[in-house]
Amino acid sequence: MKVDVLLGLQWGDEGKGKVVDYLATKYQVIARFQGGPNAGHTLEFDGHKHVLHQIPSGIFREGTVNIIGNGVVLDPVVFKKEIHDLEKFKIDLVEKLVLSKKTQLILPSHKLLDAAYEKAKGKDKIGSTLKGIGPCYQDKIARNGLRIGDILADGFQERYRNLVKKHERILKQYKYEYNLKEVEAPFFEAIAFLKQFKLLNSEYLINHHLKNNQKVLAEGAQGSLLDIDFGSYPFVTSSNTMAAGACTGLGVAPGQIGEVYGIFKAYCTRVGGGPFPTELFDELGEAIQNEGHEFGATTGRPRRCGWLDLPALKYAIMINGVTQLFMMKADVLSILEDIKVCTHYELKDGTKTDELPFQLLDEEVNPIYKNMKGWKTDITSLSRVEDMPVELAEYISYIEKEVGVPIRLISVGPNRTQTLLK
Ligand code: GDP
Ligand code: IMO
Ligand code: MG
Helix, strand or coil, rough: CEEEEEEEECCCCCCCCHHHHHHHHHHEEECCECCCCCCCEEEECEEEEEEECCCCCCCCCCCCCEEEECEEEHHHHHHHHHHHHHHHCCCCHHHHHECCCCCCCHHHHHHHHHHHHHHHHHCCCCCCCCCCHHHHHHHHHHHCCHHHHHHHHHCCCHHHHHHHHHHHHHHCCCCCCCCHHHHHHHHHHHHHHHCCCCEEEEHHHHHHHHHHHHCEEEEECHHHCCCCCCCCCCCCCCCCCCCCCHHHHHHHHHHEEEEEEEEEECHHHHHHHCCCEEEECCHHHHHHHHHCCCCCCCCCECCCEEEHHHHHHHHHHHHHHHCEEECCHHHHHHHHEEEEEEEEECCCCCCCCCCCCCCCCCCCEEEEEEECCCCCCCCCCCCCHHHHHHHHHHHHHHHHHHHCCEEEEECCCCCCCCCEEC
């Protein structure tokens, strides 16, 4: 069997959590391969709304194994809280969860560094979630990091102290005031808590499942436009959010990748800083924000809203090898008389292109739009694609024609049940 990959094609928050939960009945293994507590994946069913940060979104489905892969950076304190929040649902979490021993640990001092770096950047700040993601990946690449497997070995405390000493030197350089003592006690409690879970070389486990014809779904975090290599650098996250990240973040070979499900919203959102060519600054943007409840699942920050950007979508489809598209939040656009789609950018010298420039800068690209008629109908209780309003069907077929990949799933509301398959 193959590993199917599900990932966001925009700037995150496309609705990955909802769809992973929806699809999880078809898979035996669900695995996160990158990112960490910067992610906020929302699931809604049976009158409950759950936001998962590090735990894979298959956790509520019976018979699934949920793996936190080596490509993830894990905050043990956030993990402990997530586990406690799930306790009332009577899921056997120790049985269902597996953590890679090679997963990097986010230390309290990584979060302090994140804040210090952002503060020093001033108006050019990334708008990080301040969960310690960048500094943790930095230590991983610099070969200084601590991994989950290290907590089981002697000398963990000493290695921790040595790394923190390095961090404190940097914090002093940045003249950043901090109090490590008050955050260290909960950290060590969470490290002790972690030891009851299955901590494994999960690459063996995944490949074993594949050999035994079990289906694996890799759950991406963030989105392709936040990818460290191909996103709107430097306004990106610190991991490879693209399909290739599933190989390095789980230990599966490229030839083992099957379907690549690319998720996008029927419009665009972005939270934090950075370019966003189709951003709406008027009451229309505000209306979409309100209708779509576009407020961050991790930080609560309002999400910037704008029109669907086809050059960016085509780029994301290209670098990921997307085989099927899932369009989310179509219901949000039901409030609009007219809908715009960006088909090309006009550059400063007057040339028209549908490629992303090396440096995506709002002032350098002028979006060219196609106008489309809105459907102006409540679609939240639709149960068959055949009953879709004709304008929505046209919107979908226009996008399919432009990007050359079929849209197989259309989401018309946050609930698990508000999902149409085409
Ligand atoms: P993720 O990070 O990609 O998992 O997405 P988030 O959970 O951060 O943000 C998506 C938000 O949209 C959540 O509040 C979801 O409950 C909600 N959502 C998902 N799909 C739909 C949809 O089709 N329609 C509406 N109205 N909301 C949706
Ligand atoms: P999910 O998985 C949306 C954004 C932050 C910031 C930039 C860098 O829920 O889609 P970081 O904390 O990684 O250093 O922040 O990336 N960002 C996200 N935006 N959804 C996410 O995750 C995000 N994770 C990070 O807002 O602009
Ligand atoms: Mg999110």
